[in-house]
Amino acid sequence: MSRLIEIALGIVTGIGGFLEAGSLATAAQAGAGFRFELIWAVILGATCLAFLVEMCGRLSAISKHTVPDALRERFGFRFFMVPLVVMQLVMLMVLATELGGVALALQMISGVSYRWWSVPVGLLSWALLWKGTFGLIEKGVSVLGLVTLAFVVGALHLHPPFGEVARGALPRLPAHDGAQYWFLAVSILGASISPYLFFFYSAGAVEDRWDVSHLAINRITAGAGMGFGGIVAVGALVLAGMVFHPAGIKVDSYQQLPLLLTSALGHWGFVLFVASLGIACFGAAQEIAVTSAYLMAQGFGWRWSENLPPAEDARFSLSYTAMTAVACLPVLAGVDVLKLTNISMVVSAASLPVVVLPLLVIMNDRRYLRDYCNGWVANTAVTAIVLLAGVLAVVSFPLLIAGGG
Amino acid sequence: MRSRLLPAPLTGATLLIGLASCGRPTPRKAADARDRAASTAASAVMVAAAWDSGAAPGIYASHATGEMSASLWKADSAPVWSALPDSTAAAIHASLRVLGTRAAKLDSAIDQEDRPGATRLRTSLEQRGRELSAIPIDTTP
């Protein structure tokens, strides 16, 4: 019985935790620019994420070690500095966009500029981490995150042409604006396969004291959670394809996004949109802040747990404190949140090989995984997708400039 | 392990800096900018419609249209139009100024709950936006 609840909660966490500022914005841009043509990228990203998240859970359940632990232990300190520095920078950018997302949601209902919301939002997020536990962050915020299912409801409400939507699930070459097309494809991959989720998930498995008996749960929650989560992003993409594309609207501001749901669901659409944006980004902000602390603590061997009072893991607690404080600054300075989102997603995709390729080495190490090492299918598929995302991302930096974002 | 390979983001950043220095206005970019401005005008129309139907609250709608008007004004002063023939550039500038003004007026109409006024401005904004995207730009080099 308790296992069933655990599975249900895991799936809910996957669904509720999938959508955040990056996946919402990139899905909306893709739908507005290319109607349903880029659905395949969302599906590819969600599939790859499911594989990777399953691996991280398996690593922690079997070895009781997290991904950063293993990166440091297996590759040594000098190598570890590379993913450490790269990931902290990526997470800082993504954290700023998430805080910006919450602040924008508050601006939409209050009329007070998002800049001034950055500090209260940062403080609230910090206070919840400071006083809360891992379960509160993982489960609590994710359950509320189910509100993002509104995008699926909205999409269904508009009666999309299902044949055309299904055709979008198959990759094909763009008919126009090739640069923009590939740029969005990379952004979607970067937004779906967020590297911070690997660290968060593997730390979670250790926080929740997983063991071999959790492998089945791990597989189900990774597959179903990320799968259903991907459907939320597809919902947002389909909505944009139906609302923005025919009107010739390109998404270049978060202010346009509530129109996705008001067109489908009227006043409730507006309420649900603001709630989705606010809650999803807030949840992601908490996960990213705590993950940045996990990465430090596990890489340097400090005592860590989100379940301990801050006095018992001072370095860990101060890590997420500092991270949240620094991430507030760009928002407070009034940075264009959507531009920051787009850049972060491409940088995130570019950083994938730095983390995922070493992770694959570890996933084949019998010292860590005993008889539960990766099979060749998982190895090949994930290597291919990650290299593809990495190469596309590096190529798309010029597109970012040429296409103006 | 000694990693001598430049990490991917670093390579990307180098490329980024290298490419940022060669961003000169071209007709292609001007056409993109024209489409973006038309898209902004269409968005303002949609926001106003959502407000009028009661779907979107006034606070949001006025803030959003205000921002969109500012972005239209900003587009008017962008250097990208210098790549176009003078007559085309003049037509676009004129169109952008009208759009910017109408969007700003739409913002205050929403602020003052002036529904008939907002509807009039919306219709005109929609029409002017369509006119903007119809201005021909020759992108063949």
Place this chain on the structure above:
Amino acid sequence: MTPHEVHLELLLGRKVHDVEGRAVGRLEDVAVERVDLACEVLEFHVGPHALLERLSLRAVRLFRGRSHGVRRIPWDRLDLSDPRRPRLTCRIEDLPEHPA
């Protein structure tokens, strides 16, 4: 030679040369044996295969049989009096192929 300390973590990745100045490879690992409460160095592992061995990459075993291409240097054949320049006390050819 008086007793002196060498930091293993700083030896890592240093190029080893033999008495004639020829490169042997990079130092990647140190095989030890625990004797009661002490721990004695047996041999130094050098070269790209030693790196793969250290990362537990199974490819090593796939490509070369059991005693793969790790170059092993018995502890008494490596002069570490200058840890930045590890030197063999013999020629490469004189290293035992399969140390006991």
Place this chain on the structure above:
Amino acid sequence: MRDMLLVRDVLDKQLVDRRGERAGKVDGVVLIFSPDGPPRVGYLEVGAVTLARRLGRRLGSWASRLAHRWGGAHTESYRIPWNLVRAITLEVSVDVDVEETRINVIEDWLRVHVVEHLPGGRE
């Protein structure tokens, strides 16, 4: 036990103290060379100065100077003699109590000087 490798099995591994507390990673391993017999493993080192030295000599000496000015001998890397090593699995268990060492000197300083001054930090 023939197949123990210092880098693969000891360096950079998680240190766990007598009570099972995480006590840092093995940041350095000190080998002692003596005129008679093979070299032996002398100590495991834990500390930021050791880590900084691994990134480069200049960074190492800079970190060492900084540490001395800041906390004197307290901030030097802590050495655990090899004979206190109990078990080596994926982790290295040592027979010390981390609270009796200065491994956590930065942790403790931050707790007393920062965390306890923040609301809700004193529990």
